[in-house]
Amino acid sequence: MEKTFQPAEIESRWYQEWENKGYFAPRGGDKAYSIMIPPPNVTGSLHMGHGFQNAIMDALIRYHRMLGDNTLWQVGTDHAGIATQMVVERQLEAQGTSRHELGREKFVEKVWEWKHQSGGTITRQMRRLGASLDWSRERFTMDEGLSRAVQEVFIRLHREGLIYRGKRLVNWDPSLHTAVSDLEVESSEEKGHLWHFRYPLAGGEGHLVVATTRPETMLGDTAVAVHPEDERYAHLIGRMVALPLTGREIPVIADDYVDREFGTGCVKITPAHDFNDYEMGKRHGLPMINILDDDAAIGGEAPAAYIGMDRFEARRKIVADLDALGLLEKIDDHTLKVPRGDRSGVVIEPYLTDQWYVDARALAGPAIEAVENGSIQFVPKNYENMYFSWMRDIQDWCISRQLWWGHRIPAWYDDHGNVYVGESEAAVREEHQLADEMSLRQDEDVLDTWFSSALWTFSTLGWPEETEELATFHPSSVLVTGFDIIFFWVARMIMMTLHFRKEVPFHTVYVTGLIRDEDGQKMSKSKGNVLDPIDLIDGVDLESLVSKRTAGMMQPKLAAKIEKATRKQFPEGIAAYGTDALRFTFYSLASTGRDIKFDIGRIEGYRNFCNKIWNAARYVMMNCEGEDCGQDESLAYELGLADRWIIGKLQETEAEVSRAITSYRFDLASQALYEFIWNEYCDWYLELSKPVLWDEQASAEAKRGTRRTLIRVLEAWLRLLHPLMPFITEEIWQTVAPLAGKSGPTIMLQPYPQSAPEAMDSAANADIEWLKGVIVGIRNIRGEMNIPPGKQLTALMRNGDNDDKRRLQENAPFLRKLARLEEISWLDSGEEAPAAATALVGQLEILVPMAGLIDKDAELARLSKEVARLEKDLARIAGKLNNSSFVGKAPADVVEKEREKMLAQEQALQQLREQEQRIRQM
RNA sequence: AGGACUAUAGCUCAGUUGGUUAGAGCGCUACCUUGACAUGGUAGAGGUCCCCAGUUCGAAUCUGGGUAGUCCUACCA
Secondary structure (H helix, E strand, C coil), rough: CCCCCCCHHHHHHHHHHHHCCCCCCCCCCCEEEEEECCCCCCCCCCCCHHHHHHHHHHHHHHHHHCCCEEEEEEEEEECHHHHHHHHHHHHHHHHHCHHHCHHHHHHHHHHHHHHHHCCCCHHHHHHHCCCCCEEEEEEECCCCHHHHHHHHHHHHHHHHHHHHHHHHEEEEEECEEECCCHHHHHEEEEEEEEEEEEEEEECCCCCEEECCHHHHHHCCEEEEEEECEEEEEEECCEEEEECCCCCEEEEEEECCCCCCCCCCCCEECCCCCCHHHHHHHHHHCCCCCCCCCCCCCCCCCCCHHCCCCCHHHHHHHHHHHHHHHCCCEEEEEEEEEEEEEEECCCCEEEEEEEEECCCCHHHHHHHHHHCCCCCCCEECCCCHHHHHHHHHHCCCCCCCEECCCCCCCCCCEEECCCCECCCCHHHHHHHHHHCCCCCCCECEECCCCHHHHHHHHHHCCCCCCCCCHHHHHCCCCEEEEEEEHHHHHHHHHHHHHHHHHCCCCEEEEEEEEEEECCCCCEECCCCCCCHHHHHHHHEHHHHHHHHHHCCCCCCCHHHHHHHHHHHHHHHCECCCHHHHHHHHHEEEEEEECEEEECCCCHHHHHHHHHHHHHHHHHHHHHHHEEEEEEEECCCCCCCCHHHHHHHHHHHHHHHHHHHHHHCCHHHHHHHHHHHHHHHHHHHHHHHHHHHHHHCCCCCHHHHHHHHHHHHHHHHHHHHHCCCHHHHHHHHHHHHHHHHCCCCCHHHCCCCCCCCCCCHHCHHHHHHHHHHHHHHHHHHHHHHHHHCCCCEEEEEEEECHHHHHHHHHHEEEEHHHHHCEEEEEEEEECCCCCEEEEEECCECCCCEEECCCCCCCCHHHHHHHHHHHHHHHHHHHHHHHHHHHHHHHEEEEHHHHHHHHHHHHHHHHHHHHHHHHHHHHHH
């Protein structure tokens, strides 16, 4: 074995082996366990969030596979309509062409080409993480089977009246030329203005003043609204106003939506370009005047003078024109929420168009109930509130998109505007008995990407066929995802699955936090703070990192800033930490219910942990290879104290790790493993094995027992650790397992260690704690007195009880070795003690004679520090016990515990004070 | 505006039903190449558990009120 752990070669070798041998496919077990991966964008690449979530899913999957469950981790990718189409359009633009020049068919071909070219990136990266996905079942949301499921769902929902077409105000993205759903709009505060305009009363006696943040929409005003109880304007209700620049007259109406305190208390109403105004327009039967075209330039029924003008140019022009007419009263600064497309970043326009909708309200009822009655549980639970509040106020879901990349809507129109929904034109003709000469054209639009994602848990298993997989693996066990797509995806999956399967899509939703950078900032390309999980695995030099982070930056200033920050944070680039270290870092940070600041320091620590594991195995192999490791049950072996202790600790750790994984506390699982492996197995057990293995006097039975324990405990914790660190555990297990009497082609399919409570050994624990106490006591004296670590010491024991005597008797060789003592002896009660430094373990006093070694003042300082600590503690306990209400009201066992503690502390204090006296008198 | 979450060591975070000497990792200090590992070992320093009030014999933990931060939803033209 190499002296240090070298992950790179090991990882690629093992992953290939696992995949080639088909270990990822479901097998065995009557109990099914399944996870459907949240399908990443097929042309995307892996980010830290994927890395984190996949690490968690893989741990769950490997854990259940080792438990012997019939385990499926379903893999697949998403066509990601808008995102993918945008990428390809940008490429076309760079080539000096456009999708419109190509035409629909050629364009879609191009996108498929791009999919074939770049579609392997993310799946390759997922392999690098060690994800044990069943690649033989890989699906794509636009492959044949899933497309069939999409069509089936659309047609059935339409038949049931749950999908309908309607002309409504939608969120229109003027750069992408498509409608988007409410969820795809992000509002943020931006600085703007509040313009106050005078609208003259028809008839000419005076005016009223309206305030607006969007002057250009006044071209489409069809009313001015005031509050019904607003005395200032009561006399105007029902009168007409001459709308400037348009030659139209519009009424003054009363509606209690109007806030009297805001602006002037008069609101211009533009039903075709504002959601609130749209509702008010419907209430009052106002006309809807569209004044925009698809680019959000002025169009429609706007006055000819403005037609064709860009919306922001029109705004300036209209303000100027009104000003020229003397109708501009004032302009105030005003911050407002501006809605922008989450993909395009441009300002979204409310726009009247024909779109397809899902009646979400009807589907929401059962979906709410499923969470209310616990059929689906969120972890952590507080996300259920977020889910409920959205679901109880759900709006109909606009599912049509004016794109070319996606599932085309299975609807056909005749020349009279009739709509026919069916699986194909032929099917539609047949069903509706339409004559062949009657021309039909298919709806141009495609479905929202999330429509197909909503079917993911069952469409991947072969639905609408009633396949065996569907019967076995659906509902899936758990969904692992981020809170940011609870509405986009989780809620819609629950609705669709309940409707079509009459069962939940998953029993548990484990909501992970977001991975942020070390300052708590969201990682984003434009901030230049993105970490690529693959770079953490393989390492990256500074120049590559800088050029990666600044590539494609439109603003040179920003690029320079990013470069500077990157050079400062990673002056040496990023070291190669390996997959296991990265994964373990994710687990250690994965406490539930909070976002994760990714601290690069952590991964280094866990890389070191890998190295520790590697070297522990090296030590074990050096001492066990070619030796009798006690696997021949006919030969007697003897388990010493340390052996019994570490076996018991292993049981405790096994129980803890299982408990943690079952409750999705990967931070606790990783911590339990780290602590056991490093602080107990390596720091203490391996050290305690040396005196036995290296002692020529030790019996063959004792050595056999020690080797047996060394190798068997190691083999067990490798399995215990495997779901979190798959590669290093597999590599080491291959060499270790045979010595532990285990065999098999892979650790992946070995049984997961089960805790055996009967092997826990509290007597051994107590003895080891005593032993540690004595050793640490002596080391403390050595450390604080500046006695060289190599210097052999003499220790005298005094005032011990029978347990102390037995323990010392049994463990003298360990004490000698681990505390570096050349001599240990008991001091009789009458015997005069030499000048010495002291440590206490219970009542037992350990004296390290000071002759020539110890600085008297240093020892006094050390003692008085200890005395002060005890005095403070004692005062606290005494205070409690002198308080009659504590003694009276606290439970008896708590009081008793305090009494015992006080007794022990008093005795220790007395011993230390006496020692202090003795030293002083020297 | 409504709601959720967070506040514990220099940094990143644990802390289960109220009773612990409040813990871990990283960082820091001192010493040490001892036959698995310097990606290591040993010892150590470091905390007003955000603030105030309350409940209680007892509060990091429970209740109320503040402060600060993060986020979600809905928005006033």
